[in-house]
Amino acid sequence: MNNLNGRLDKLRQLVQDRDFLEGKGLSNEVNIRIFCYDPQDEMTVTHFLNQIITDQSLDCNLIECNLYKLFIEICKDLDILDSIPDMEESEGSEYLLEQLHSAIGENEFIDKMREKYQPKIDDIMLLTGVGDVFPFMRVHKMLEAMQPFFSEIPILVMYPGVFDGNYLRLFDKLQPNPYYRAFNVV
Template identity: 65%
Template sequence: MSDIKERLDKVRALIQEPEFLEGKGLSNEVNIRIFCYEPENEMVVRHFVNQLETDQSLDCHLIVCNLYKTFLSICDDMDITDAIPDMEEADGSAYLLEQLNSAIGNGEFIDKIQYEPHEPGDVLMLTGVGEVFPFMRIHTLLEALQPYFSDVPILVMYPGEFDGRHVKLFNRLTPNDYYRAFNVID
């Protein structure tokens, strides 16, 4: 447990560094970083994020976006939340997933996540990656977010592995290609 806490302390320090905020040292790549952690440390990471959200002493403006809560908000906006359990019971989980994936895509997530104006010192932290699975996949969302957040560092709190080329949710699922991000803390 102390290892995850030490790594999270390094994240807290990193998000305040000018080099991180300005995206320096990334060879002109997009400023997307992934913090990988063991899925069993989810509650420790959630507690850390909750503490960061209320920390008034940070030298950055942290914008936390829980992707599962975003998904639920999109469902509410579409007025489909109450119908989801009945649809799953009547037609099955696979049909429900197919219907939700056809109705809710990256564009809907971007519309909810996007804010203006972006300010120097902003950091967009994406959480809830494991919770929102299988309704959204982080590798496709990150590709879609790049044009909208090219001036803001994005930090993904990821319950799984990222080897610099592939993300592997929960350290179990089939890896998905994604090569534009960087591991934030080894």
């Protein structure tokens, strides 16, 4: 994960590459790529993303899907956002997490994504907020749920952790989760 700025420059070039956009070279697998970075580099990655998302000279369109912001929107839609702090204080974090998981799952995220985003050719779904939305949503479960609905465009996950081709390990500290349908990028 060294030389982050060089890797980010390569990522800027890669997202404009026709082979990347068309998913060539993936052996007919889904076009899901993961850009891993050290969690301590979050501010550098965020700065890069702010620049690239607004860059009008790119040959593609990046659709940022911040999973944490989606989670907040879903909580607002369910009219539960304001009650979350009180529930955590009175019932505890474990109980709150159980309640949130029973109310908000992958389907609610997918419904919100489909409501907000209608991707077209040359669009790339850029998943951000992966670390922020933990433990409310795990990215390996989200990617599995997204495949039937967003299979026509590349999905690029900005991941604060490591992916060895078989396991995702958030923050390079948590219990790894199996996920084999994605590819490391840069």
